[in-house]
Amino acid sequence: MLISSNHIESHNEDLLKKHQNKLVFTASEINESEAIIKKLIDFQIAIPSWALGTGGTRFGRFAGGGEPRSLEEKIEDVGLLHKLNNASGAISLHIPWDIPQDYKAIRTLAAQHGLKFDAMNSNTFQDQANSEHTYKYGSLQNVNKAVRKQAIAHNIEVIKHGIELGSESLTVWLADGSNFPGQLNFRKAYQNTLESLEEIYDALPSNWKLFLEYKCAEPNFYSTTVADWGQSYSYVQKLGDKAKTLVDLGHHLPNANIEQIVSILLMDNKLGGFHFNDSKYGDDDLTAGALKPYQLFLIFNELVEGMDARGMNHAKDLGWMIDASHNIKDPLEDLLQSVEAIMIAYAQALSVDRKALEKAQEENDVVKAQEILQNAFRTDVRALVAEARLRSGAALNPVELYRSIQVRENLIGERGLKTMATGL
Amino acid sequence: MLISSNHIESHNEDLLKKHQNKLVFTASEINESEAIIKKLIDFQIAIPSWALGTGGTRFGRFAGGGEPRSLEEKIEDVGLLHKLNNASGAISLHIPWDIPQDYKAIRTLAAQHGLKFDAMNSNTFQDQANSEHTYKYGSLQNVNKAVRKQAIAHNIEVIKHGIELGSESLTVWLADGSNFPGQLNFRKAYQNTLESLEEIYDALPSNWKLFLEYKCAEPNFYSTTVADWGQSYSYVQKLGDKAKTLVDLGHHLPNANIEQIVSILLMDNKLGGFHFNDSKYGDDDLTAGALKPYQLFLIFNELVEGMDARGMNHAKDLGWMIDASHNIKDPLEDLLQSVEAIMIAYAQALSVDRKALEKAQEENDVVKAQEILQNAFRTDVRALVAEARLRSGAALNPVELYRSIQVRENLIGERGLKTMATGL
């Protein structure tokens, strides 16, 4: 299935007048809306290959239809998203689920869809059919050196795949941890993990980054060996400049102030990037912005402020990725909703009156500071996000167009009803 | 300090053109905006007398200036708020902090400010100077019948004050609970509490309601004797039709789905009313909507849906009250911000396309249902709330007017810098 430019033009034409009215009004409400639109056009959020199929929980999985059956079809799916919103111009692969057979062909296919290869993801939380050693008791932390070596070698292999594809970063998420007190010696688990990470780090090309994700729990339920930002920070400090902390919004203890964590990591030049999603209880992997849109805005508020303070390029200097699961939605519709929520939060953060905020902060005018942030959040910025799409040839309303041209039905026609993508 | 109609007219005149432009645009975005404005005009949120002074924590209190020194001055403060926003037309008193000396004079004063007397609040969590018995080990739950009798008598006295003032409800919040395992026999504590509540219930006039609040913790840190909605529900079921559960947004365990609780209590005709505030960690008593505005909207979404399903009057059939504390803000500014956030959430909930939502739910169209709610939340409804104020003679921007006519400075001039209101 390809979405043609005709589809998009015809869709946009129908909505154009209403959009333009709204844009004019929005521009009258927001200073520098033109500059914001330009930044929105540049901003791209990578799509993880494993989010293109219906997710599941340990209690079951209700597969949808037309799910991608191969890396090629996954690229095609991200291409569809990118065609619709021009904001999903990258795909993040997961090895071994997405091992390319022919690098050149894959690179060509991605280029045809306007896609780059974002961070490569290794998998040492599952045993593969042909594995010599099991990760039942952890991978990089394992008491058994042979297991650690296998996991290190896998990560290095992932880097190699990434080099061939033009990726420039490796995301390491470790399920390593323990389920019961006494199971691990925490110190030794840390030291084994550090030593393993050092070997992987040494295999990084000079232009690469290593993102070390943290997670408080699951699949281990007593301890995790990279459990919180402080632990990730302590590892990446020891590893070196190319190592950074990756923040997944769903990986925190209840009530954590994620925006403050983001600010401090940025300050210390140790923030690597994001996995966006939303959650209420744990790593629920819900659509970004579906439950706590104000928190998402506050995070972007810190990102914009902190990146600008360091003179960073919003679009390029951090890794932006979705990591969600959507068990009961059409995955592509869900990803469109996630991207939209992220773009809105980013646009809101860009529209904050920074000078006034700084003044309110300097004067301890708490009421005013709150007014400034709430004003940015309450103002409807959707026309700016839509305009960014319009200018870059994408659809004013991606979900609506997706439905009207029956993308899912077409995919089912092409691929069948009973396909099941690799993933969680 | 009185705010004159001239003040308001002059303020509104300056903002009128911009407001009207925005209103026109908003009306083009939202169906039935006129009906929504009318409902907003009718909606009133009671101000608790104890929120008019600067709050504190156990670690200290940083008093502001010009705080009300008497019940009369508290009524004057709420009068100022109501003049500014025409949405704070009631005051909720706390006994013994607000015992009226002359009922008639107080009623007259309140009427001059357009204020009603909302729910009366009893206090059995502190010992008064002249108390015979201590509440150190609880009040209505106490193992000592004499203590229970004292607490019951106090509640009945509060009802009597309320009758004189024209209030029609009693809010019972109990600090009762325990700090250590073994301290309480939970069953006996429950039974003592129920028996005590029955005596108080019997003293209610026929047109009154008893609101039973629940709270998971604080000031007791092991158990609370009315700890969650289920416990409050089990008490009010046993008490009778006049007894209802009161929901304070800050009284839940982490991650509780408050909007679902609201829906179920409404369904069973056991929801009495609300204490609005916001929080991140516990009963933080922050400004309503300051941290989780989407949750506040979702709660109002259930309220509007559930009240309409029962044919209830939004403005009259539930008790609406703020219960916040604001340690570091001007209390009046903070209350204006809370009221604004509540009105916005209510307006957003009124603007939800109910028919479309019902259809999406009937079809299990989860993506669509999310789009409908998010659309209502992302649309800027502030012009509707402002228009409701404009039409009822209040200010387009209450905080701005409050500052420009220097209300706080005037109050300090009248009352002094070192006043301290009763309260927490």
Add this chain to the structure above:
Amino acid sequence: MLISSNHIESHNEDLLKKHQNKLVFTASEINESEAIIKKLIDFQIAIPSWALGTGGTRFGRFAGGGEPRSLEEKIEDVGLLHKLNNASGAISLHIPWDIPQDYKAIRTLAAQHGLKFDAMNSNTFQDQANSEHTYKYGSLQNVNKAVRKQAIAHNIEVIKHGIELGSESLTVWLADGSNFPGQLNFRKAYQNTLESLEEIYDALPSNWKLFLEYKCAEPNFYSTTVADWGQSYSYVQKLGDKAKTLVDLGHHLPNANIEQIVSILLMDNKLGGFHFNDSKYGDDDLTAGALKPYQLFLIFNELVEGMDARGMNHAKDLGWMIDASHNIKDPLEDLLQSVEAIMIAYAQALSVDRKALEKAQEENDVVKAQEILQNAFRTDVRALVAEARLRSGAALNPVELYRSIQVRENLIGERGLKTMATGL
């Protein structure tokens, strides 16, 4: 694999002297230790059929060897446990995973192992290969009546299987809920669920109970339709006397005071039984007592006190079951550890000096009340639990015996290394 009485006798002989010394000392520390031992002998904890295989998470599963491949082998496994500890004299089946082909043969086999059939469990959270309708959007709550009918019929079929096997209760755990705001109308979901439960309730034999479990989250991550004890309580009240609430220790929001919930449900005659496990973050399904043994003791403290206050039979009047998962342990060893932890907590609760505790409570002597509970908890009661096993022909140290006679190795020999039991 059968464990012979010789195995046990020989094992016990080796440990006997040390045991007897310890027992004598323990009896000198605890009043009425003889009565406690008798109660321990009578106390049986049902084993769920799905806990006999290695569990997993959504991130993967590391299967062990020798897992039971059939209902017969599951009964055999529970028989092994019961032989070892004489405290696991019941099995709880899950339909459709454990549909008996020949009721009589299954009953005979169970009887040979000294096992009863505890509560039957239905499954409406997964689609079966031959299902007409999907539970993707819920079962008893579903907006589609045909789906509800299918789920109701399934539950009634489960009851029928149970009747044939001599079970006397049905446990209903519903995954029903929603992942996104707007997805469900909470009230209608409640009402559909209630209506469905009423049909199931009507199909219960007169001597049966219906246990309605609650759970705050997972597999749905925004709302659950029986989310907390209050919701379960509101359903079972409406259903009738045979309907009771079932408490799973891992199904609560963070920090919930489970022991108080237990006490109140018991008081209102609405407690049905327990699913024991332990957890730190969510429904972690860890070994009972592995993380919070004092909480487990406090729960039993309420159970003993509350059941005695109602004149209930500890062993028979509530349902006692383990519901754990143990992804990385030998399931049988794990179950032995869970049962041991539960028996210890029960023994500790039985040893509480109730008269002294009641006196301390009546006098608000908080320090003393704490001393009494802590004394019971700190005293080593393991000799009483071991003595109960000894007297009933089981092993003094079940895990040790299990290992020394190489049960797992034998099972692998019989069943193979690559078996995988049904379950989560």
Add this chain to the structure above:
Amino acid sequence: MLISSNHIESHNEDLLKKHQNKLVFTASEINESEAIIKKLIDFQIAIPSWALGTGGTRFGRFAGGGEPRSLEEKIEDVGLLHKLNNASGAISLHIPWDIPQDYKAIRTLAAQHGLKFDAMNSNTFQDQANSEHTYKYGSLQNVNKAVRKQAIAHNIEVIKHGIELGSESLTVWLADGSNFPGQLNFRKAYQNTLESLEEIYDALPSNWKLFLEYKCAEPNFYSTTVADWGQSYSYVQKLGDKAKTLVDLGHHLPNANIEQIVSILLMDNKLGGFHFNDSKYGDDDLTAGALKPYQLFLIFNELVEGMDARGMNHAKDLGWMIDASHNIKDPLEDLLQSVEAIMIAYAQALSVDRKALEKAQEENDVVKAQEILQNAFRTDVRALVAEARLRSGAALNPVELYRSIQVRENLIGERGLKTMATGL
């Protein structure tokens, strides 16, 4: 009030026989019980001066009688505790509540009671009557340099008092943070705090340590400027070798794995010491071990393992202090209970079979590792703790002796019923 050696001898004589029986049995159960007793004798837990009076919450305070009215009486109170348990041989002062008038006299008095001066505590969370600047918007983080200077000067003054008394450490707990999004620029707050800490650090004598406490929330409810161990770690790394992280058990987000944090801080030589207490919901400041005794044991398990791995002296190389509040207990009884719980956890941790545990960990024998820890925890070690007291001239049962010789009644007689100690 003085407790004479006669009191203690007579008390011990009554309990001696039972104690000795129990000790003999315990020694038969635990290897190296003699070595454990010696370590217990050496282990001292500092008592904070502010825990000697009845605490309170923001909702009120129910003062007890006979509370210490001066620094001298606080020392006397700790002397009473130390006489009873010989495990409370240090007092931790809080400035400005405990400013000594005559250093020499105070040192002499403390020495008479066998007490040392543990960490000094500064207070920049409350305004003092004579303060020039307010800490309403923070102290070391404040946007106003003059406020920061005042707070720095105060900390340096506290160091000076400490030098005179022979203390060797400063504990900095900051209430600094924010209540509302936008109030703070997190980065600047961090940088101001760091700069302020550097000035304080520079004023430390060479043999001193600076302990930097962290706390997730309260009294600020949106952000805290030293919010978690990771933030404290990032500050103390930058400050230098004398700066260490202090862990207060009640200062974590729900479900935090504190024992792992302890292990990692120890590994990196950044653990400074502890504030012991227990909690269920937040910083509840309950008696140590009152709710989660297994967690307390697991923390000591890491401490013993980690300190031994570094060759540290258990008694001297970390700071051990209670920080609890006990609103409804006699403070001295409560402190005796806290110390007892801590000593028990320490004794249990000392009794862990480390070689067997290490072997189980090396073999991934999770069941065995759990058995080893649970065995240490379930074994009753109280006789070892009592024996440590007996050998050092203290009471076998401190709470019992405290009550039988009517310490509180004597203190009320000496000091009066309506005294109120400084503190929270």
